[in-house]
Amino acid sequence: MRADTLFTGGRIHTGDPARPVTDALAVTAGRITALGATAHALRDERTETVDLAGGALLPSWGDGHVHPLIGGLGLRGVPVRDCATLAEVVEAVRVWAEEHPEAEWITGDAFDPWLAEGGLFDAALLDAVVPDRPVLLRTMDHHTGWANSEALRRAGYTADTPEPAHGEIVRRPDGSPLGTLREFGALNPVLALVPLPDLAEQVDALRGTARVLASAGVTWIQDAWVEAVQVDTWIAAVADDGLAVRANLALLLEPDGWAGRLPRLAADRERVEAAGGGRLTARAVKFFADGVVESGTAALLEPYSDCPHSHGAANWTGAELADAVTAVDALGFQPHIHAIGDHGVRIALDAIEAAARRNGPRARRPVIAHVQLVDPADLPRFAELGVIANFEPLWAQSDPLMTELTLPRIGPERGARQYQIAALLRSGARVSFGSDWPVTRYEPLAGLATAVTRQTPEGLPEGGWLPQERIGLDEALAAYSAGVAHQAFEEDAWGVLRVGLRADLVHLAADPYAVPAGELAGVAVLGTWLGGRRTH
Template sequence: MISRSSIGVVGRPDLRKPVLMCCSPSLPKARAGSLASHYLTNAIRFWRFRMPLTVFRNGTVWTGLPQLDSAAEPNALAVRNGRVVAVGAEAEALAAAEEVVDLGGGLLMPAFGDGHCHPAQGGFERLGPRVRGCADLAELIAEVGRYVDEHPEADWIIGAGYDATLTSDGLFDARWLDAVVPDRPVALRAWDYHTLWCNTEAMRRAGIDDSVVDTERGRFARRPDDSLMGTMIEWDAVDAVLGAVPARTTQERIRALAVATEAYAAAGAAWIQDAWVEADEVDAYLEAARRGELKTRVNLALRADPSRWRAQLAQFSADQKRVQAAGFERLTLRTVKFFIDGIIENRTAALLEPYADDPCCSGMPVWPADELRAALVEMDALGLQPHLHAIGDAGVRTALDALAHLREACGARDRRPVIAHVQMVDPKDLDRFSQLGVIANIEPLWLQSDPVMTQLTVPRIGDTRARLQYPLGSLVGSGARVSFGSDWPVSDHRPLTGLPVAVTRQTSQREPHGGWLPEQRIDVETAMSCYTAGVAYQALADDRGVLAPGRVADLVWLDRDLRSCDPHDIPDVAVLGTWLAGERTYTPGA
């Protein structure tokens, strides 16, 4: 098991004290300077002594910083003006503060982050139809029927999250949906968002019939008689249907973002990376921020399209400037997203060797290598942080090669590139993450031998290559930067459900005994750091992720110390409060 002592915590205090400018053109320079100095001094005094002071006490404070074994852990923390001003005995001495929060013996720690998620999609899933979690095909189809009956006004029925393992091959027939919805189009994304299942009316509205042909970036599943089945696999095939769907309104998108960020605040998170933003979604984010609907910070990653990325450059630059000019503390646009490949379960992840169950297939690369390198260079000129989805071992190598070229072509700088998911890594490529300064963003809930793994993943790649999956312990041990995410709504957004899987490599039923690939387990504190300091490093936020004087007071209060729990009990730990820069964003029952 890899321990937290194997990794470092990066960050530096940045007090960012306010600066007051007071200068009138009608005053002599000396007089103006004197007044400016006077007002500046008073402003700083006011900031130090008059802003509300909150003291958290009577609990354990996990700062996220290295702790000497002989030193007692702090039991109090003081916050003023959104930043930590004291920890431990110094904070306890301020207990006569304007506000005191009694931790009741619980744990106060840096707020969690999510380094890779899709909040709008998660919000829309919660609004229905609720197909995620349906136990069998009959329940799934019945839920679609229920939603249709309750929404006679809906022209299209759009949903997501159905379980691809409900059929043996992950393929679903349009006729099954036709039985309950014959006259309105239905389009449902699978749990992985790389596959779409639709009814016959949806295909008709989209102008798709049996004459449609597969492309390099899309496949249309067919029945034995060669007729279209109704399952669309990857970009071009999925978009062939979704392109006919009416666009969501700005109000609908704002509602989904409000629902999603409220869910994250309730889970103890203060920052999330939206890892797939289209140009038409930026306005909704700006309006949501203006209305105060964002309960977490959100950084946007605009998706680069390999077929039109050059045309996107001007729009990306304009959107980046719009978001920056708006000046919302909770909204940034600093990142560009690249899909390097697909997923193993539908044989679209790019592999170095063919799939075990299809020797003619090695996956579906999304980008030609030369185009990817050129695009990274141009996006780097805009100052955008690269965020690359890579699942297969060939996909990961392609991503690393492209980032190595970027560094060679544009020089070394603090760009903090991210490769997300990192499912299969050839052992030859493990050390390249730390060598190239690449952050490995991993979704810990995937690090288990669950039905998706046993029924779909392992049969595709075979037992030998299955052991190359999610080398978390090896990456941490190599000195690579690691951040955690959820890919929500693909999997549960709550860090307290993902954290124990990184520690045990077991399912909730404690299977298998000793853990799946137990050599890749990490300890609890390391996992906590991946969700806090690791995500803050990815967010380019060196003043967040740990608790020390001068750092931003992003906090989560838990009812017990995660380090003293049986890891399998961690999902039952209650979040009692979340604070973003000292402002409470979640209170149970509120």
């Protein structure tokens, strides 16, 4: 046997406790065939040698919760992501509208929800620059929209419009819509009016996102929100080996009429599996147990501190969620449940427990994503039920979202038990990491820095926010590699560097163990390989 590729000239961190570090790695036919001196012995004149140039080679990373199509298309609208004030957002809308007179709708994604006091956005500000075409912008968490008056008019929203199920039309004192729409019950009627890009544009956006993720060292992703109309986009994108990552799809299941949609989920899974060639699967089902704290829609066990009459909004009753999770579990799907508030987390755990009790034992590996607030009584249930806690580590910092919106809404006691990554690891629970991009940055290196330090990019606060929840670099790297591979049911294929496993690799310009933790986000990714094929 000879090596097709030999990696040498730097430190190779395998992620395998049996052999954590080596100096060479050989790849043949897309698989790791040797490490160390044995790898050197497989080199001949036809072997490609990759000089790590003093950097490091590691297992590539997965993203256990990301929105590649939503994010890719969102980048093509008004560039509001980096706006620092409301005035900047409004000016960006004005400029984009002038430059695109042909656009029927003006849309933009991922602006910061703390730019307006209390997260309340007024249509009048958008009306001043675009009075005659509909405008819909979505905050970085995608749970809140900012509409102008024309968008509200087209959706039929008036003072007489009943409050939608699973959503809120924020109103002025006279009952008329302010322009702020919270959660999907209020957003979806407006989103349904926005023309979809054609298939070619969607495929281009998806493939572009895959290339961007590959450039950050990612080789596997969980698309955590796939609607039925998007399945064909994924199938088209994977054709002709057109994706730079492997992907699993979580098919969305909403509460209304959920049982009638089960056959469609199963049929879409079969279509994806048939077309995916092993690179694309659709083995998960996505549930939204609740909303988000910043908009007051996360479901809490106790009332909001700034709104004592509200516990937030669970999208499912506990009994309904248990029935639906049990049904998709019986079909062999992996439940993937968005749960932010401690009540949302509890009903998600209850539903998973019900599915296991009713359907019997199997390797189900359910995922609860985000896990912002967990009641102390529920912490041990993750390990007991085999639930994977999928965290977005970039959320675990004291940034303006936390200080200006989240903490005032939940108060100091609950605020001090957010994103308990270390506590769940200590309990024996399995943890995976994701980005939730476009909500936050897609680069795992940025997430590693936050998970290890619990600090902002500016290094604040000194000592870290809730420092008891900091984790070590070994644990953080494993959450992005072996942890996501476990979530994907693929720990026998990738996630560590071991002979026989797929050569999914990332080459960094510096050894992450030799870089101050707060500087990890600045380390360059020099190369990414998926099954031995270079994707970046």
